Amino acid sequence: MEPSGTAEAATLLAQARRLVVFTGAGMSAESGVPTFRDALTGLWEQFDPRALATPEAFRADPALVWGWYEWRRGAVRRAEPNPGHRAVAVMAARVPETVVVTQNVDDLHERAGSAAPIHLHGSLFAPRCSACAEPAPVPGAGEEPGEGRRLTPPRCGRCEAPVRPGVVWFGEALPEQAFEAAVEAAYRCDVLLTVGTSGLVYPAAEIPQVAARRGGTVIQVNPEETPLDAVCAVNLHGRAARVLPALVRGAWGDAAAPA
Numbered sequence: 001m002e003p004s005g006t007a008e009a010a011t012l013l014a015q016a017r018r019l020v021v022f023t024g025a026g027m028s029a030e031s032g033v034p035t036f037r038d039a040l041t042g043l044w045e046q047f048d049p050r051a052l053a054t055p056e057a058f059r060a061d062p063a064l065v066w067g068w069y070e071w072r073r074g075a076v077r078r079a080e081p082n083p084g085h086r087a088v089a090v091m092a093a094r095v096p097e098t099v100v101v102t103q104n105v106d107d108l109h110e111r112a113g114s115a116a117p118i119h120l121h122g123s124l125f126a127p128r129c130s131a132c133a134e135p136a137p138v139p140g141a142g143e144e145p146g147e148g149r150r151l152t153p154p155r156c157g158r159c160e161a162p163v164r165p166g167v168v169w170f171g172e173a174l175p176e177q178a179f180e181a182a183v184e185a186a187y188r189c190d191v192l193l194t195v196g197t198s199g200l201v202y203p204a205a206e207i208p209q210v211a212a213r214r215g216g217t218v219i220q221v222n223p224e225e226t227p228l229d230a231v232c233a234v235n236l237h238g239r240a241a242r243v244l245p246a247l248v249r250g251a252w253g254d255a256a257a258p259a
């Protein structure tokens, strides 16, 4: 049984000319990527993830924070895109203009075939120098710790300062170009599909609000209520890996649905 509103949302998608797909942690939940708000286990049990994801935490204990991100990168490398990610790639192929905007730091949209998602909160695969911002090489595949442990970050090849994860920490600004491109896409779109985000973390949560203010139709996929309920024309209470393929089937037929 698909959530009520699926047929209506599929029709809106089929008619869309400019689509924004805006995703959060719920998009990758069914790929087994631990979400940010999940309780931490093992070495990090005693830490609040929100306290580890700050510039202050990295300055105080770089090996603790680098080790945590390397463990997360390993978990993402072992995960696979789910049918929801693949459905988003089908939408991008079908709608004349699609922009995928994600708050996720994993690479599952790319691996499912969405060419260049906008990463509002950076990426686990873009380490850089903590002092001079020089991009640093991603450690080799398989070098991530399989389980939690502290790990001394590598040194910048240019200035020798410790390398940091290429993600946006609490208290830091979003990458300017990425945020501007996302706002611009939201401003221009006729449909915005928001998937698996709590809509609580600003300024990213502005994106669906911008689309709604400009007269775009906002469709939400989330099993829970969120503050974005208020701006949604259609609210699909279900999980991404199931609802998104159903939307593709409803919009373009069974043959279009991802495997």
Ligand code: APR
Binding pocket: 023, 024, 025, 026, 027, 029, 030, 035, 036, 037, 103, 104, 121, 195, 196, 197, 198, 199, 200, 201, 221, 222, 223, 224, 226, 238, 239, 240, 241
């Ligand atoms: N399908 C769809 N939605 C889901 C699923 C699923 N299978 N499972 C969970 N969700 C929903 C939850 O109901 C919740 O509303 O995904 C949302 C996840 O919310 P958050 O954990 O707050 O994730 P997100 O909105 O991406 O957080 C934004 O905050 O944690 C920081 O920087 C981090 O990018 C992240 C940002």
